[in-house]
Amino acid sequence: xxxxxxxxxxxxxxxxxxxxxxxxxxxxxxxxxxxxxxxxxxxxxxxxxxxxxxxxxxxxxxxxxxxxxxxxxxxxxxxxxxxxxxxxxxxxxxxxxxxxxxxxxxxxxxxxxxxxxxxxxxxxxxxxxxxxxxxxxxxxxxxxxxxxxxxxxxxxxxxxxxxxxxxxxxxxxxxxxxxxxxxxxxxxxxxxxxxxxxxxxxxxxxxxxxxxxxxxxxxxxxxxxxxxxxxxxxxxxxxxxxxxxxxxxxxxxxxxxxxxxxxxxxxxxxxxxxxxxxxxxxxxxxxxxxxxxxxxxxxxx
Amino acid sequence: xxxxxxxxxxxxxxxxxxxxxxxxxxxxxxxxxxxxxxxxxxxxxxxxxxxxxxxxxxxxxxxxxxxxxxxxxxxxxxxxxxxxxxxxxxxxxxxxxxxxxxxxxxxxxxxxxxxxxxxxxxxxxxxxxxxxxxxxxxxxxxxxxxxxxxxxxxxxxxxxxxxxxxxxxxxxxxxxxxxxxxxxxxxxxxxxxxxxxxxxxxxxxxxxxxxxxxxxxxxxxxxxxxxxxxxxxxxxxxxxxxxxxxxxxxxxxxxxxxxxxx
Amino acid sequence: xxxxxxxxxxxxxxxxxxxxxxxxxxxxxxxxxxxxxxxxxxxxxxxxxxxxxxxxxxxxxxxxxxxxxxxxxxxxxxxxxxxxxxxxxxxxxxxxxxxxxxxxxxxxxxxxxxxxxxxxxxxxxxxxxxxxxxxxxxxxxxxxxxxxxxxxxxxxxxxxxxxxxxxxxxxxxxxxxxxxxxxxxxxxxxxxxxxxxxxxxxxxxxxxxxxxxxxxxxxxxxxxxxxxxxxxxxxxxxxxxxxxxxxxxxxxxxxxxxxxxxxxxxxxxxxxxxxxxxxxxxxxxxxxxxxxxxxxxxxxxxxxxxxxxxxxxxxxxxxxxxxxxxxxxxxxxxxxxxxxxxxxxxxxxxxxxxxxxxxxxxxxxxx
Numbered sequence: 001x002x003x004x005x006x007x008x009x010x011x012x013x014x015x016x017x018x019x020x021x022x023x024x025x026x027x028x029x030x031x032x033x034x035x036x037x038x039x040x041x042x043x044x045x046x047x048x049x050x051x052x053x054x055x056x057x058x059x060x061x062x063x064x065x066x067x068x069x070x071x072x073x074x075x076x077x078x079x080x081x082x083x084x085x086x087x088x089x090x091x092x093x094x095x096x097x098x099x100x101x102x103x104x105x106x107x108x109x110x111x112x113x114x115x116x117x118x119x120x121x122x123x124x125x126x127x128x129x130x131x132x133x134x135x136x137x138x139x140x141x142x143x144x145x146x147x148x149x150x151x152x153x154x155x156x157x158x159x160x161x162x163x164x165x166x167x168x169x170x171x172x173x174x175x176x177x178x179x180x181x182x183x184x185x186x187x188x189x190x191x192x193x194x195x196x197x198x199x200x201x202x203x204x205x206x207x208x209x210x211x212x213x214x215x216x217x218x219x220x221x222x223x224x225x226x227x228x229x230x231x232x233x234x235x236x237x238x239x240x241x242x243x244x245x246x247x248x249x250x251x252x253x254x255x256x257x258x259x260x261x262x263x264x265x266x267x268x269x270x271x272x273x274x275x276x277x278x279x280x281x282x283x284x285x286x287x288x289x290x291x292x293x294x295x296x297x298x299x300x301x
Numbered sequence: 302x303x304x305x306x307x308x309x310x311x312x313x314x315x316x317x318x319x320x321x322x323x324x325x326x327x328x329x330x331x332x333x334x335x336x337x338x339x340x341x342x343x344x345x346x347x348x349x350x351x352x353x354x355x356x357x358x359x360x361x362x363x364x365x366x367x368x369x370x371x372x373x374x375x376x377x378x379x380x381x382x383x384x385x386x387x388x389x390x391x392x393x394x395x396x397x398x399x400x401x402x403x404x405x406x407x408x409x410x411x412x413x414x415x416x417x418x419x420x421x422x423x424x425x426x427x428x429x430x431x432x433x434x435x436x437x438x439x440x441x442x443x444x445x446x447x448x449x450x451x452x453x454x455x456x457x458x459x460x461x462x463x464x465x466x467x468x469x470x471x472x473x474x475x476x477x478x479x480x481x482x483x484x485x486x487x488x489x490x491x492x493x494x495x496x497x498x499x500x501x502x503x504x505x506x507x508x509x510x511x512x513x514x515x516x517x518x519x520x521x522x523x524x525x526x527x528x529x530x531x532x533x534x535x536x537x538x539x540x541x542x543x544x545x546x547x548x549x550x551x552x553x554x555x556x557x558x559x560x561x562x563x
Numbered sequence: 564x565x566x567x568x569x570x571x572x573x574x575x576x577x578x579x580x581x582x583x584x585x586x587x588x589x590x591x592x593x594x595x596x597x598x599x600x601x602x603x604x605x606x607x608x609x610x611x612x613x614x615x616x617x618x619x620x621x622x623x624x625x626x627x628x629x630x631x632x633x634x635x636x637x638x639x640x641x642x643x644x645x646x647x648x649x650x651x652x653x654x655x656x657x658x659x660x661x662x663x664x665x666x667x668x669x670x671x672x673x674x675x676x677x678x679x680x681x682x683x684x685x686x687x688x689x690x691x692x693x694x695x696x697x698x699x700x701x702x703x704x705x706x707x708x709x710x711x712x713x714x715x716x717x718x719x720x721x722x723x724x725x726x727x728x729x730x731x732x733x734x735x736x737x738x739x740x741x742x743x744x745x746x747x748x749x750x751x752x753x754x755x756x757x758x759x760x761x762x763x764x765x766x767x768x769x770x771x772x773x774x775x776x777x778x779x780x781x782x783x784x785x786x787x788x789x790x791x792x793x794x795x796x797x798x799x800x801x802x803x804x805x806x807x808x809x810x811x812x813x814x815x816x817x818x819x820x821x822x823x824x825x826x827x828x829x830x831x832x833x834x835x836x837x838x839x840x841x842x843x844x845x846x847x848x849x850x851x852x853x854x855x856x857x858x859x860x861x862x863x864x865x866x867x868x869x870x871x872x873x874x875x876x877x878x879x880x881x882x883x884x885x886x887x888x889x890x891x892x893x894x895x896x897x898x899x900x901x902x903x904x905x906x907x908x909x910x911x912x913x914x915x916x917x918x919x920x921x922x923x924x925x926x927x928x929x930x
Binding site for chain 2 (some may be wrong): 007008009010014017018020021022023024025027028029031032035036037038039040042043046057102103105106108109110112123124125126127128130131132133134135136137138139140141142143178179182183233236237239240241242243247257260261264270273274277280281284287288
């Protein structure tokens, strides 16, 4: 006799529940399986095959693509791709760093507001976050335009030739990246700062700790969960972002994202593009694991 | 609460200003009465008017709308079913974890990887059927794929907060399973479903990367149009278009936040 | 540990004359036979058998975790027992799902449906059984009126106070004319004053309806006020059951003695009808089956006087005086004794006083 159980007040069997549950899960899960999981595996597969002369896929196994990524090609070793990867990492690190530096004061400021106003300020931070990334990015072309005060100032200081814009440049990319990813860091950090136990801070101040020590010993550790979530949500996506470098720095300042886009665009080298994506994917999966572990202590949305 | 240090406040405002600078710049120059350059020449709404006469823009707007509506509807249905299936049934801990990870992938993954996978998948599916040429169908499929995850997350958190009490009470009051679903669970879930739908809609409207990789020549959306136009050179008309898009997004977001706070 | 098996012990119920006003309530006895339930390692309900005659106000009393709520939910059909049978009015309902049992529950959190009006909340049980609209109207209106909620019919749960919400939960359950009404700690969310008032109202309501009520609580005052019969539960079994007076005045075990109010416990050896203790020799009025054991006496039964007062009396010193308005609590040594007495006299710590333990007040415990 199948064992009866009560689930949410209903008298039923485990088999019954499983059957009904699968009914609910199937449509969504099948979709994700077909258009997310399988394509993922296909992508992995494709990273191990080669490309024909017209850009078609030739199904023979090779690890050529990965070797290319590391610099080994038919023409000897070149550091081009590695340079791109390194640049992406640097951009990611610097962007994260600046975002963190800006996020802390903002988070503390919002927490300093009376509770009923905080929601208003948070919404204020969220709104730019939801705006289209293309718009937000190209807007910098206006701000960095030669006629605009910023570029005029730089020209006055002889930093750039007279009458030219502040783009395309690394500076423009950083400005774009930071403004893009700042809310990703502020929101989780705010979550942590809100839960801060100020008595620890006061205790540290009571014990004559210097400002810096108060921060590093009493505040930083407590906000670490939110901080880590913010960094995790920013680091890898920064590397994969191609819109910002494309609009603000052109072809000379490529990041990993641009490289991938190129393979699926004009270069028509899907296997190579797949290989690069795989590299990025590995970093993402590591991020994902860290996110799941840390995010249990932090709510974002 | 301790008083905030003036330096902190100053930095906070600088940061806020930094965040809003791009948006304000676009809005400002959308009403500037000059075709080129950024010198202020007077206020005008001409560019907005010109928008409505531009066929390409109108077509892109239409595509964007269709894409968002269709994908939102399908994603909301699939996502809600998924949320109920995940929360209201006793799966083992391992199964739960696996399903949870799968659900989080579209949320954490950089858009470009998802786009790459879709390009490759559609490339192969194209061999089976012509529907999978780059175009609106591909875009809808791509959008649904990442929308489902968000809808499920939102609906699921609402479900979790409902708890068992209601349904047990309904059972105690002679209700059958379909009756409970109809009269208790779904009505209580509705705010969450609507919030999820609005989230999905906004995500679709603003999406660039997925659309970029899956679009065909006839299926330009507003973000794609703006991108292509900007690469050719900025113009006030684009500013006007962008400002409108920003305003619509803001209205949607505020509406959505209001709804989730009920 | 085997449960206590009861087969209609005391006189089941005092017929309430008003029961005739509710002809739809059928008189049905509830029987539980050897109910057993485990949750993993925890043995929530251990072989419990009970008989609850129709129309009785029965209370399951015990500390949290003793299994009383689990037992209630098994009766409601919201838990499945591992073993045993639930019988209502002669019919086995053990395998009946909750939505087919003629039993309704008032939940601890009230579980009112926030998206439905008060009227629709109360009507829910009737609507799920497709009751015709006219009948729904009349029955719901009648119940709302009985519980003083007629003016709230179109409001929503979040607009009501805690006490009002509880009445809605009651109305919602009662409108279905169940054979048994189950109440799961319904007053835990209310403040003390409201609780006292509602306890009395609940009692009156039950008497008027003549319906079987089963209440679960950890509050012994509540149990004493409302019940016809109390079953004290501990760790999944019923340790003692009986009328409030029985359970309070003649507890069988130390646990029951201490759970239902304060008790002074005195240990000693039994010899020739007397208990030999450190405090002295006390004559007992009840027969004793053990040689070494404990007796209990309630603080209010110990008599005080300024001079020695006959048998079972001894001298003690006041340690602490706690004034409580209506009475005074004294703690005395030796023996860590507590005495409760009227507040007319003033007592001072440090003074000596004579205590008398009347033999009839000394209750012999089984453990």
